[in-house]
Amino acid sequence: MNAIDATNVSKHYGSTTALDRVDLTVEEGETFGFLGPNGAGKSTFINILLDFAKPSDGQVEIFGTDCQRDGVDARERVGVLxxxxxxxxxxxxxxxxxxxxxxxxxxxxxxxxILDRVGIRDAAGRKASGYSKGMAQRLVLGMALVGEPDLLLLDEPSTGLDPNGAAEMRRILREENERGATIFFSSHILEQVEAVCDRVGILQNGELVAVDTIEGLRESMGGGTKLVLTLDELRDSTLAEIETIDGVETVASVGDSTIEVTCTNDAKMDIVVALHQAGIEVMNFKTEEASLEDMFIEYTGSRGR
Structure with missing residues (x-):
């Protein structure tokens, strides 16, 4: 059974479209990152899952239960931040x-x-009025964890957390997933998503523009590998010769003897072999995989920060 099933979900506020025909399936036991710039519609989608907002069109289910017709039953298996x-x-x-x-x-x-697990046991007896923003965020995460829910819905869970707090949050999410919980969280902080997610969805202006594993997104961008090579010499014909190799997307010189090549993984060795056959020695090389931020920019044209 899927944890979340959304079919053709749209939400309109007057002439403004917050969600535009979103189709999304999240598998049981998956950690799914819901990405998008601020205002993309992430919170609107989560509010529909929780029946805090009604879709203008379409249907959403949690573990097979309709979120609008049987919202109370759907929420029984959910922990929410x-x-x-x-x-x-x-x-x-x-x-x-x-x-x-x-x-x-x-x-x-x-x-x-619970308070010990989220790192604020020492503040158990203090009124929340004296909590910092990060402590309040930890407290609400603790409330979401109560009862070992089958699905955790977390909207920007690292808000207000310092780097140590964000790392602890990621550890808790991994532990929850290991016990069998499905994790669905929205974020515009890409490092958080890349560190823990099995798949990601990218929402832009209410439209779901991509859903895949991070590796799958790299492949959809032409492999997503950047090869940086330092050569003993850079001839006038070298760039043109590399461009003819299957799997090569772009070639550019970045100095007197260094070139950058974006290519598929399979093309990396072909490039090195071709240079060797041309009598050019590769003094140094490194590969850089496209980051989630690179892919986010590719799909949305923004940095999500």
Whole structure:
């Protein structure tokens, strides 16, 4: 069974289209990254999953349950970290977790264990009014973890976290996935997604423009490999000769004796062999895989920062 099934989902606010005929399947047990610049429609899609917003067209299901017709049943298996969630300032951290335990009927859960897991056990008795933004984000993540949900829906989960906090968040997501949970999280911070995701979807202006593994996205961009070679000499004919090799996309000189070639993985050795046969010695070479940021820019024309 799929964890998420979205079919032809659109959402219009007057003349503004927030989502445009989105078709998306997230497999059970998968870690899926939902990418897009701010305003792309990521939060709108998550709100439809949670039945906080109704689609103008289309249908969304969580584990086979329609999110609009049976929203309460669909949400029973979900832990949520919403974007911009406001903690209740008069309640302590422990009281927030206890509230989540009651809401989810997860009475065998120790609230201090949850707070320890997200790194704020020492602040269990402090009112949330004294929490930093990062501590509040950790607290809401802890609330999402209560009851070991089958699906974690996280909207910009690293907001407010310092680098150590972001690393701890990634560790928790890996642990949750290892116990069998499906992870679906939106982000515009590409390093977070690249570090943990099995697949990614890229949303641009409400339209899902790509869904694939990161390696699959690289291949769709012509292989996504950049080969940087330092030669003992760079002849006038060298660039033109390399351009004729199958799998080569672009060739450019970046100095008196260095060239950069974008190509498929299979073409890398052919380039080195061709240079050797031409009597040109390769003094040094390195390969660089296209990063998720490179691919994001390719699909959206923006840096997602």
């Amino acid at each position: 919403p974007e911009g969630y406001s903690v209740i300032e008069r309640l302590t951290g422990r009281q927030h977790i206890e509230y989540a335990i009651r809401s989810k009927d997860a009475h065998d859960t120790n609230p201090l264990d």
